[in-house]
Structures are given as structure tokens and as C-alpha cells.
Amino acid sequence: MVKITDVARHAGVSASTVSYALSGKRPISEETRRRIEASIRELGYRPHAGARALASSRSNVLALVIPLRTGIHVPVVMQFAVSVVTSARQHDHDVLLLTQEEGDDGLRRVADSALVDALIVMDVQLHDPRLPLLRTLDRPSVLIGFPAEPAGLTCIDLDFEAAGRACVEHLALLGHRCVGLVGSPPEVYARETGFAQRVVRGFTATADRHGLASSFHPCEATPAAARRVAEQLLREQPALTGVVVHNEPVVEPLIEAFEQLGLRVPRDLSITAICPDELAEQFRIPVTSIAIPSAEVGSRAVELLMKKLDRVPVPEATLLAPRLTARASSAPRPAH
Amino acid sequence: MVKITDVARHAGVSASTVSYALSGKRPISEETRRRIEASIRELGYRPHAGARALASSRSNVLALVIPLRTGIHVPVVMQFAVSVVTSARQHDHDVLLLTQEEGDDGLRRVADSALVDALIVMDVQLHDPRLPLLRTLDRPSVLIGFPAEPAGLTCIDLDFEAAGRACVEHLALLGHRCVGLVGSPPEVYARETGFAQRVVRGFTATADRHGLASSFHPCEATPAAARRVAEQLLREQPALTGVVVHNEPVVEPLIEAFEQLGLRVPRDLSITAICPDELAEQFRIPVTSIAIPSAEVGSRAVELLMKKLDRVPVPEATLLAPRLTARASSAPRPAH
DNA sequence: TTCCCCCATCGAAGCGCTTCGACGGTGATC
DNA sequence: GATCACCGTCGAAGCGCTTCGATGGGGGAA
Missing domain, CATH: 3.40.50.2300 (Response regulator)
Structure with missing residues (x-):
């Protein structure tokens, strides 16, 4: 495995410089950056996710809790999941898939172990038993769907x-x-x-x-x-x-x-x-x-989450306006 | 955040003892183990996933690559994904969801960064462009479906x-x-x-x-x-x-x-x-x-992967025998 | 010319855990 | 009663990265 010190040595800089070049958290001269980038490519370096998570207390992983309930339309759920993954990647995050099997424990586990930075919860019920947990968890979350009492939570859905x-x-x-x-x-x-x-x-x-x-x-x-x-x-x-x-x-x-x-x-x-x-x-x-609009809900949910991770305030409720497309199945009332 | 040293102090032992009690990799006396478990519960301790991954070089996460292609039946894919997650949890692993969007890069990224320990790849094509990559990757993988040339890979599917x-x-x-x-x-x-x-x-x-x-x-x-x-x-x-x-x-x-x-x-x-x-x-x-049998394919795939992670040899090909259930739609040929 | 400041970079500490070697104590063996 | 082995536990090192404070050198202002 090639590590950051290998890159540093190869580029003739210190490890911290490589780190800063990668994160952009401190200015690095154009020339040094280029040398570092070349070394990274040449050596095929990838930062070790665990080490990074440990040092930065950010795993860059989101949890996505998908429903298994009957009566929901599966392709919509899937579209939504795909959109979440795609948007998450655009923000340099990955997505961990969680089912309800473990119940609250699953959420608590991935949150408390710092496996994930934040959570997206689908198929929220009016009196969802997970709400108290989500409120107390120290990680941000976004709900797809609105519970009866959404105060203190971030929710998004089609209106x-x-x-x-x-x-x-x-x-x-x-x-x-x-x-x-x-x-x-x-x-x-x-x-x-x-x-x-x-x-x-x-x-x-x-x-x-x-x-x-x-x-x-x-x-x-x-x-x-x-x-x-x-x-x-x-x-x-x-x-x-x-x-x-x-x-x-x-x-x-x-x-x-x-x-x-x-x-x-x-x-x-x-x-x-x-x-x-x-x-x-x-x-x-x-x-x-x-x-x-599953795709839009998914990407908006991810964006909300990213803002929350950056401590940017977000609205508690986001309702997407419906868009009606007229097609062949509707027509004026027949003159009886 | 409560860490292993907190547990150790609370239980009156050293951190390494707590670690061994948790992993079972060395014998711990019944009484000590009980004290440690009590402390863990009382303090609400969860091992930090990143730290664990860094120290043990095992993330306990599997990658699941799902297809986005048209023409496939989505509910089957979903059933399968759910089964993978469930089985993975039974083996103390989580599941990272990957789409094809990133192509090979996505696979390489999660594998090389040690984000995941192993990969499950769905919807394999006869001449799948990902095969060379999977062969060279230093992480085990299991394919759902059979390519034309499956040598050197582990594949499973309904026959x-x-x-x-x-x-x-x-x-x-x-x-x-x-x-x-x-x-x-x-x-x-x-x-x-x-x-x-x-x-x-x-x-x-x-x-x-x-x-x-x-x-x-x-x-x-x-x-x-x-x-x-x-x-x-x-x-x-x-x-x-x-x-x-x-x-x-x-x-x-x-x-x-x-x-x-x-x-x-x-x-x-x-x-x-x-x-x-x-x-x-x-x-x-x-x-x-x-x-x-999506559920069975999913759980078998996970089991194969676990064996590979434990360096237990597994068969390259697993074909599940079909099971026909006769229902009302078939009957003897009409006497013309 | 001198002083100051800032930019780019370095070194060291530390994130929380696992694992290796070491060690004391107990019980079995002769 | 001395020896040995082994069981249960400890301490320290180290996993690979980020981040903080420090530092040197160059440029601008006086």
C-alpha cells in the first residue's frame, strides 16, 4: 500500500504538505501542487479511508435507510437510492445502505461508531418510532417524508x-x-x-x-x-x-x-x-x-445534509411543488 | 465520545484487555469479561469504526455494485440488495452502495482506499469490462452472474x-x-x-x-x-x-x-x-x-465473500438449481 | 537598509484502536 | 519443594492521516 509519506518523499515535500495540497485547507504553491499531483498519479496513491476518518473525524459516508415495507413501489425507492448515491458522490461522499431490520440499533450503531457522518431516512411515518432517536443523535439527518410533528427535524418530500x-x-x-x-x-x-x-x-x-x-x-x-x-x-x-x-x-x-x-x-x-x-x-x-421527482428529492436531500454538515442553517421543511403533465388519459367531461 | 480507555478505566482493566474481550482473540476470564461488558453497556461504548479499520486493516464493510441498466426488473435487484445487507449484518459487516456511474474508478477507489474489504458485483455481462480490474484488485469479490470467461473469479447465480x-x-x-x-x-x-x-x-x-x-x-x-x-x-x-x-x-x-x-x-x-x-x-x-431465489443468491454471495476474507478456498462457480412450482397456468396439452 | 508581515512549508502530536511481546501468578508435574 | 507451562492481563508501538504551531525566506513599507 502506498501512503502519504511515500508521496511526500517522491515529491520532495513533507507529508503535511501533501495533506494540505489534497484538502486545500492551506495555500500550496502552484508548482509544489503540480509535483504532488504528479507523484500521486505516478504512485497510484489513495488516502486510507479509516486513517482519514480517524484523524479528521469525518468518514465521508452517509447512511441511507431504505424501507422494506409492503405496499410501496419498489422502483421509486430504487430511483431515489440511485439519486442519493450519485449526488453523494458529487460531494465526495459514499453511501452506506441500511435496512430497518436492526431498527433503532442500526441507526445508533453507524452513528455512534462514526461509520457515517449523517443519515437519510426514507419512508417516514406520521408517528415514526425513530424520531426521538434522530433528534438525540449527534449526527445530522434528513427525512424523506413528513412526520406528524416535524419540529427539530429536516424533512423533504413532494408536496x-x-x-x-x-x-x-x-x-x-x-x-x-x-x-x-x-x-x-x-x-x-x-x-x-x-x-x-x-x-x-x-x-x-x-x-x-x-x-x-x-x-x-x-x-x-x-x-x-x-x-x-x-x-x-x-x-x-x-x-x-x-x-x-x-x-x-x-x-x-x-x-x-x-x-x-x-x-x-x-x-x-x-x-x-x-x-x-x-x-x-x-x-x-x-x-x-x-x-x-425521486431524483430531485434525492439530490436535494443530499444537499441539505451537506449544508448541515457544514453547519449552514437549512429550512426544516422542504416541499417540492407538484408538476402535472397532461396526457391522453384526461379530457373534458362528456356532454352526457 | 466514549472510547476504549474510558471503558478500561471503568472496568479496572487495560485497554488491550477490553479489545481482546471484544474480539475474542485472546482468552479473558469470565469475571473480567462480565465487568467489561457491564462497563460497555453502562457507558454506551461503540468502537470507532475508523480507528478500528486503521489498526486492524479491516473496515468490515462490503461494497455492493448495483446495475442501473434498463430492461432489468428492479424489484428483483432490490430484494437481492436487501438480502445482501441482511446477511452482511449477520457477519458483522455493513454494505456500501455503489452505482456504475463512476465505472471502474469507483471500484478501484473504495478498494484501494480500504473503505471496503470486499466487493459484490451484480449484473455481470458476458464480456464485462470490469473483469480485468476485479482480477487484479487485491480485495476479494463475488460476481452475481457469469461472464464468458469466469476463470479466476468467484461467481454465483441461478442456473x-x-x-x-x-x-x-x-x-x-x-x-x-x-x-x-x-x-x-x-x-x-x-x-x-x-x-x-x-x-x-x-x-x-x-x-x-x-x-x-x-x-x-x-x-x-x-x-x-x-x-x-x-x-x-x-x-x-x-x-x-x-x-x-x-x-x-x-x-x-x-x-x-x-x-x-x-x-x-x-x-x-x-x-x-x-x-x-x-x-x-x-x-x-x-x-x-x-x-x-434473490434472497438465497444474496446470502450465499455474502457467505462466499466471508470465506474468501478468511482465506478459505471457495468454488469458482456456484449454480443454484432451479425449482419449478406448478400452478394454475399450465396443464396437459388439449386433445385437439 | 531595516523591520515587519505573510506566504509556503515543516515537524510533531494525536485521533482510537489492535496486536505483539512480556510478565506475574497459579496449578500440574516430577 | 522446585520447575515448567500456561492462562490472563498489561504496556507500548504503530496503523496512516490531519492539524496546530512554528519557521524561514521574500517582498513591501518606511
């Missing part, structure tokens, strides 16, 4: 309430008067996952405000469940002409089901989804949707 | 060739004489991903051996593509009664398409898939399938 609102407003603008929301699987609401409930709130409040008839149905992530919900919706609201879907795997089956029940999309029925853009585009009928 | 074989044999046993393979998206074959090609080989060879008429069609992961392939299959092979699908998102649309073309599953047409069990079970018609 799901605004997303629910935007869907309804889109439909209202098209003249629809009777709308339904097909939601995530029941267990997602049962465990009080903030984002799912916020969509419901935004949806319902906005429908009320516009004087629309509305209803809400959780839905398992299977085609069979989609069919059942479709039938139920039409039974309960025969005048239904607009549907909002917040459940990725169910969008296509739902459209199928409605068409088999004799409704054409978008002629008789308009569909709006909250789902990743790539997905919305590749359905048989491209679906009007609010994107889930 | 996809046997999986293709097993599907055909299942259909042959049921009396089918004309079978088709609906494969992964074309780009997967274009980049010479080993596992996809192996399925084709197993499928084709076995069909030939049994004297079955057979054909193979790559297929994009969209319902529309599924429909096109279904029509094409029936056009080319009007006598078709058995289909093998190696493309998760397309299974359900394909069944829909066949039924719309007037074929009932399994009465007129038997379907066999290579996909995760949970998926196979939740289709409208539960599908006979060969499971993708």
Missing part, C-alpha cells in the same frame, strides 16, 4: 397534498363534477404513512371546495383488486367521470377494468395518476400524471 | 440454463409439442447479459432434444409489446400450446393478450414463467414458475 389538489383541479377545470380517488393498499394508511394520507386530504378538500362529489378507496396492488374497486366506484357513483390513482401497479389494470365495464378512457372517463413520469408515459394510454 | 430446460421439460411432460419463449427486452441480449442468453440456450436445446417445435422472441417490457409478440407467436406457430416467459412485467399482459386472441389459459395454452414467486402467485391466474 403530496398539493398533488392531490392539483389532480382534482385539473379534473374540475375539464368540467368533471364527480370524482374518485383510488389509493394505495390499506396497510399503507393503517400505518399512518404521511404522504398517502396527504394525497387523500388534498383530494377531498379540493373536491369539496369545488363542490364536486367525491369518494376514496384504498386498493391492493393487484389487478383483481383494481377490478373490484372499479366496479365499486361505478356502483357508488354512477355519475363518475374522473379518477385519481395513487397506486402505481394498479393504473393499467384499472383502465382495463373500466373499459371492460363499458367506459372509454378518456371519452367517458378521465384518469389522473400520481406516479413516475416514465411509467405514466408507457401505459397503453399515456396517463396524465403528477411526477414523483 | 438459468437449467431453468430454461426445466420449463421446457415441464411442458414436454404435459404433452406439449410446440412451444415459444418470450424473452427479455432486446437490449438485454444486445449487451450480452449472460443469464438471459442462458435461458434461451436451455430452452432451445431442450426443445430440440425433445423434438418440439420452438421459437424465441425478445419482448419490450410493455403491454403493447406483449400483445404484438402474442400475435406474432400465433401467426408463426398456429399449433402453439406452451409458452415460457422470461420477462416479469410482461407475464400478465401476455396472458390478457392470448385470451383476447381467443385462447384460454391453461385450457388452450400453458404458461410457464421465470420470475419471483411472490409475483407468480399474485397474477390473476397463478403462474407455474421457476423462482428467482
Whole structure:
């Protein structure tokens, strides 16, 4: 293994000079820097991560806690993770993957052992049991999603309430008067996952405000469940002409089901989804949707964390504004 | 921060004794060990990861390189990652997440900086550009998937060739004489991903051996593509009664398409898939399938790596035998 | 010319842990 | 009763890096 003293000797300087050249924490003359850089390249030097962490009390590693819960859409989680890794690398950090298996202990372990400098926690619940721990931990953290009581924490997410609102407003603008929301699987609401409930709130409040008839149905992530919900919706609201879907795997089956029940999309029925853009585009009928900006959430989360590590104050709440893209699945209300 | 000397003082022993009590590398009397453990708990001591890595030249971190390629089924990758993390924790290791963005440099960086002790590389291609690097790296690695030339590397995967074989044999046993393979998206074959090609080989060879008429069609992961392939299959092979699908998102649309073309599953047409069990079970018609044992591949990969770290010799190739579960989608060939 | 200051660099200390060799005490062996 | 071996513990060195204070030399101001 080639170490910093080897580089120093090769470049004819002291080890500390090499260190300063690398970190930029003290000025180094142009010429010396160039010599050092040449030596580093020539010898293939890489600073020893452990030694560096020990001496600087910075590991340059972030923890990413990913959810294993059922009912969440895995590709979105993955996109998000990838975006975190990419952004972290741009800030010269690596990412340690943590699952919930260990529970609080896992977080405490990596934080207390100085394995990581900071944490990103995904899939936060309204009354998340990890919150007290995160508040007391001496390492900064950023939550993806909002708990019921976010004070003292840094949170970021798509503004799901605004997303629910935007869907309804889109439909209202098209003249629809009777709308339904097909939601995530029941267990997602049962465990009080903030984002799912916020969509419901935004949806319902906005429908009320516009004087629309509305209803809400959780839905398992299977085609069979989609069919059942479709039938139920039409039974309960025969005048239904607009549907909002917040459940990725169910969008296509739902459209199928409605068409088999004799409704054409978008002629008789308009569909709006909250789902990743790539997905919305590749359905048989491209679906009007609010994107889930996983990549942006990921990189923003990392940036927040970097600021916190630099002791730069950051806002406690960051809500990303929803962006609705109109596609083929929504149209003006049919003149009955 | 509480350090090992604090624990030592509190327990009335020397720091090295605490270290040995923790690592078990030298015998410590029962009573001393108990006192030390009590002190550790009382003080809330956690060894500093960096210091430990520096002194022991072991970071207890594994790198997991995940693919970002298109056409792969994300939930499988995720399951696999989770299984790696879980198994790694059972061996007292953590997992660092790496994407391909950095290419070889990323691997070299984490290996040379001693950030990780070993690497797990997913989604290996037949002529993977990373292979030379992995061979020269002084850290052990395990590949998920087999390159064309696996000598000198440790590889593990489901035996996809046997999986293709097993599907055909299942259909042959049921009396089918004309079978088709609906494969992964074309780009997967274009980049010479080993596992996809192996399925084709197993499928084709076995069909030939049994004297079955057979054909193979790559297929994009969209319902529309599924429909096109279904029509094409029936056009080319009007006598078709058995289909093998190696493309998760397309299974359900394909069944829909066949039924719309007037074929009932399994009465007129038997379907066999290579996909995760949970998926196979939740289709409208539960599908006979060969499971993708992501969890087992993950934990076995970690175990191989641990052995290599302990300098225990391991086999170069580990092929997991396929396990076929018969479900409602396959039945004896209809008496025409 | 003299003094001062600042820039670039050096040397040493120390980060918290592991590990090696050493050592005292106990029990078994003759 | 002396010897030996071994068990349990200690002290010190060292892992590779960062960082702090110190230092020398060059340039500008007076």
C-alpha cells in the first residue's frame, strides 16, 4: 500500500504538505501542487479511508435507510437510492445502505461508531418510532417524508397534498363534477404513512371546495383488486367521470377494468395518476400524471445534509411543488 | 465520545484487555469479561469504526455494485440488495452502495482506499469490462452472474440454463409439442447479459432434444409489446400450446393478450414463467414458475465473500438449481 | 537598509484502536 | 519443594492521516 509519506518523499515535500495540497485547507504553491499531483498519479496513491476518518473525524459516508415495507413501489425507492448515491458522490461522499431490520440499533450503531457522518431516512411515518432517536443523535439527518410533528427535524418530500389538489383541479377545470380517488393498499394508511394520507386530504378538500362529489378507496396492488374497486366506484357513483390513482401497479389494470365495464378512457372517463413520469408515459394510454421527482428529492436531500454538515442553517421543511403533465388519459367531461 | 480507555478505566482493566474481550482473540476470564461488558453497556461504548479499520486493516464493510441498466426488473435487484445487507449484518459487516456511474474508478477507489474489504458485483455481462480490474484488485469479490470467461473469479447465480430446460421439460411432460419463449427486452441480449442468453440456450436445446417445435422472441417490457409478440407467436406457430416467459412485467399482459386472441389459459395454452414467486402467485391466474431465489443468491454471495476474507478456498462457480412450482397456468396439452 | 508581515512549508502530536511481546501468578508435574 | 507451562492481563508501538504551531525566506513599507 502506498501512503502519504511515500508521496511526500517522491515529491520532495513533507507529508503535511501533501495533506494540505489534497484538502486545500492551506495555500500550496502552484508548482509544489503540480509535483504532488504528479507523484500521486505516478504512485497510484489513495488516502486510507479509516486513517482519514480517524484523524479528521469525518468518514465521508452517509447512511441511507431504505424501507422494506409492503405496499410501496419498489422502483421509486430504487430511483431515489440511485439519486442519493450519485449526488453523494458529487460531494465526495459514499453511501452506506441500511435496512430497518436492526431498527433503532442500526441507526445508533453507524452513528455512534462514526461509520457515517449523517443519515437519510426514507419512508417516514406520521408517528415514526425513530424520531426521538434522530433528534438525540449527534449526527445530522434528513427525512424523506413528513412526520406528524416535524419540529427539530429536516424533512423533504413532494408536496403530496398539493398533488392531490392539483389532480382534482385539473379534473374540475375539464368540467368533471364527480370524482374518485383510488389509493394505495390499506396497510399503507393503517400505518399512518404521511404522504398517502396527504394525497387523500388534498383530494377531498379540493373536491369539496369545488363542490364536486367525491369518494376514496384504498386498493391492493393487484389487478383483481383494481377490478373490484372499479366496479365499486361505478356502483357508488354512477355519475363518475374522473379518477385519481395513487397506486402505481394498479393504473393499467384499472383502465382495463373500466373499459371492460363499458367506459372509454378518456371519452367517458378521465384518469389522473400520481406516479413516475416514465411509467405514466408507457401505459397503453399515456396517463396524465403528477411526477414523483425521486431524483430531485434525492439530490436535494443530499444537499441539505451537506449544508448541515457544514453547519449552514437549512429550512426544516422542504416541499417540492407538484408538476402535472397532461396526457391522453384526461379530457373534458362528456356532454352526457 | 466514549472510547476504549474510558471503558478500561471503568472496568479496572487495560485497554488491550477490553479489545481482546471484544474480539475474542485472546482468552479473558469470565469475571473480567462480565465487568467489561457491564462497563460497555453502562457507558454506551461503540468502537470507532475508523480507528478500528486503521489498526486492524479491516473496515468490515462490503461494497455492493448495483446495475442501473434498463430492461432489468428492479424489484428483483432490490430484494437481492436487501438480502445482501441482511446477511452482511449477520457477519458483522455493513454494505456500501455503489452505482456504475463512476465505472471502474469507483471500484478501484473504495478498494484501494480500504473503505471496503470486499466487493459484490451484480449484473455481470458476458464480456464485462470490469473483469480485468476485479482480477487484479487485491480485495476479494463475488460476481452475481457469469461472464464468458469466469476463470479466476468467484461467481454465483441461478442456473438459468437449467431453468430454461426445466420449463421446457415441464411442458414436454404435459404433452406439449410446440412451444415459444418470450424473452427479455432486446437490449438485454444486445449487451450480452449472460443469464438471459442462458435461458434461451436451455430452452432451445431442450426443445430440440425433445423434438418440439420452438421459437424465441425478445419482448419490450410493455403491454403493447406483449400483445404484438402474442400475435406474432400465433401467426408463426398456429399449433402453439406452451409458452415460457422470461420477462416479469410482461407475464400478465401476455396472458390478457392470448385470451383476447381467443385462447384460454391453461385450457388452450400453458404458461410457464421465470420470475419471483411472490409475483407468480399474485397474477390473476397463478403462474407455474421457476423462482428467482434473490434472497438465497444474496446470502450465499455474502457467505462466499466471508470465506474468501478468511482465506478459505471457495468454488469458482456456484449454480443454484432451479425449482419449478406448478400452478394454475399450465396443464396437459388439449386433445385437439 | 531595516523591520515587519505573510506566504509556503515543516515537524510533531494525536485521533482510537489492535496486536505483539512480556510478565506475574497459579496449578500440574516430577 | 522446585520447575515448567500456561492462562490472563498489561504496556507500548504503530496503523496512516490531519492539524496546530512554528519557521524561514521574500517582498513591501518606511
